[in-house]
Amino acid sequence: MKKSLLIEPNGWPCELQSCPAGLFLFGETLGFKSEYNLEPPYVVESGEVFWGGTNNDMDRALLLVQPCRVKWQVRA
Numbered sequence: 001m002k003k004s005l006l007i008e009p010n011g012w013p014c015e016l017q018s019c020p021a022g023l024f025l026f027g028e029t030l031g032f033k034s035e036y037n038l039e040p041p042y043v044v045e046s047g048e049v050f051w052g053g054t055n056n057d058m059d060r061a062l063l064l065v066q067p068c069r070v071k072w073q074v075r076a
Helices: 057-061
Strands: 002-009 022-026 029-033 064-075
Touching: 002 022
Parallel strands: none
Antiparallel strands: 002 064, 022 029, 022 064
């Protein structure tokens, strides 16, 4: 039995400011948004603050992102 960890879409794309806490995808970048709104979102791979090519909080909040969830896939 082989297990794979999948990251799959969870709902529809939305603005980052409306994205629920957890993982999100922006292009090829996997990010993480905390449930605490004062904390900035982070890039999962590097741990750096996620900016998505913007240079201010307002523009970043308006970026269109895809909320994601983690799911195990079991194969024989």
